[in-house]
Amino acid sequence: MRSPYAQTHEIPKGLGAKHEAEGVLEIRAELEPGLTDIEGFSHLFVIWAFDRSGGFDLVGTPPSDNRPHGVFATRSPRRPNPIGLTVVELLSREGPLLRVRGIDMLEGTPILDIKPYLSNVPPERLRRGWLAEAEARSEGKQ
Amino acid sequence: MRSPYAQTHEIPKGLGAKHEAEGVLEIRAELEPGLTDIEGFSHLFVIWAFDRSGGFDLVGTPPSDNRPHGVFATRSPRRPNPIGLTVVELLSREGPLLRVRGIDMLEGTPILDIKPYLSNVPPERLRRGWLAEAEARSEGKQ
Numbered sequence: 001m002r003s004p005y006a007q008t009h010e011i012p013k014g015l016g017a018k019h020e021a022e023g024v025l026e027i028r029a030e031l032e033p034g035l036t037d038i039e040g041f042s043h044l045f046v047i048w049a050f051d052r053s054g055g056f057d058l059v060g061t062p063p064s065d066n067r068p069h070g071v072f073a074t075r076s077p078r079r080p081n082p083i084g085l086t087v088v089e090l091l092s093r094e095g096p097l098l099r100v101r102g103i104d105m106l107e108g109t110p111i112l113d114i115k116p117y118l119s120n121v122p123p124e125r126l127r128r129g130w131l132a133e134a135e136a137r138s139e140g141k142q
Numbered sequence: 143m144r145s146p147y148a149q150t151h152e153i154p155k156g157l158g159a160k161h162e163a164e165g166v167l168e169i170r171a172e173l174e175p176g177l178t179d180i181e182g183f184s185h186l187f188v189i190w191a192f193d194r195s196g197g198f199d200l201v202g203t204p205p206s207d208n209r210p211h212g213v214f215a216t217r218s219p220r221r222p223n224p225i226g227l228t229v230v231e232l233l234s235r236e237g238p239l240l241r242v243r244g245i246d247m248l249e250g251t252p253i254l255d256i257k258p259y260l261s262n263v264p265p266e267r268l269r270r271g272w273l274a275e276a277e278a279r280s281e282g283k284q
Binding site (some may be wrong): 027031033034035036038039040041042043045046047058059068069070072073074075079080081083085086087089094112113114116117118119120121123125126127128129130131132133 | 169173176177178179182183184185187189201202210211212214215221222223227229231251255256257258259260261262263265267269270272273274275279
């Protein structure tokens with residue numbers, strides 16, 4: 001992964017954080033045929049390794065709230081299996097290089113897999129738990 | 143993973159396949175605190191291992207089309223890193239057991255990670271590449 005973020009503190013975090021950063025998914029040359037037809041998809045799932053995270057906390061307080069939550073209800077890097085998942089917008093492809101927008105990984109992050117983003121959850125059925133509550137509290141304070 | 147599917151051929155595949163099957167994510171007892179507050183989310187990402195898939199094909203023809211595509215533009219199990227990703231609906235939780243709907247994994251599949259599903263891609267910006275084309279061709283034939 002080629003990313004503008006060299007250090008964790010540079011990555012936008014917390015409520016309302018926007019992930020507009022652009023970067024490049026650099027696929028190994030011998031895997032390039034696996035990218036055939038990927039240009040047709042506007043968005044991709046990128047599965048990657050939190051390679052600079054050590055250990056895990058089963059319960060922790062995320063940057064977007066002041067209350068603790070279980071790790072599986074957050075995107076914390078400190079998780080039992082340090083696997084990250086990011087939805088990115090595919091801007092263009094040049095051979096084995098995918099230019100994407102919306103990254104929140106550090107420079108040099110190892111990519112484990114890429115998959116097409118195929119469908120949304122019906123909006124009327126989507127509930128966002130503690131995050132929606134934290135947003136509501138935050139808006140109440142403003 | 144507790145799933146009604148014992149064999150790959152039982153899992154609905156191809157265009158228009160519906161994943162309505164229910165199953166249970168069985169989390170190890172010592173990890174249960176990591177599930178705190180997860181009930182507030184309607185949908186979860188489940189990252190899992192294709193533990194009964196061996197080898198990979200960089201280009202292959204998926205069940206939903208009669209044309210070949212790159213593996214990273216498909217959800218094929220035969221991928222360089224055999225990692226699966228499924229969005230499931232969380233129906234209920236009993237301690238370390240999460241009852242979910244929408245599974246496409248086999249009975250006994252190892253779960254690598256669980257994350258909350260937080261937001262959709264803006265529908266007006268979502269393009270679905272070869273899958274949309276295959277659907278259009280299929281509809282044209284009917």
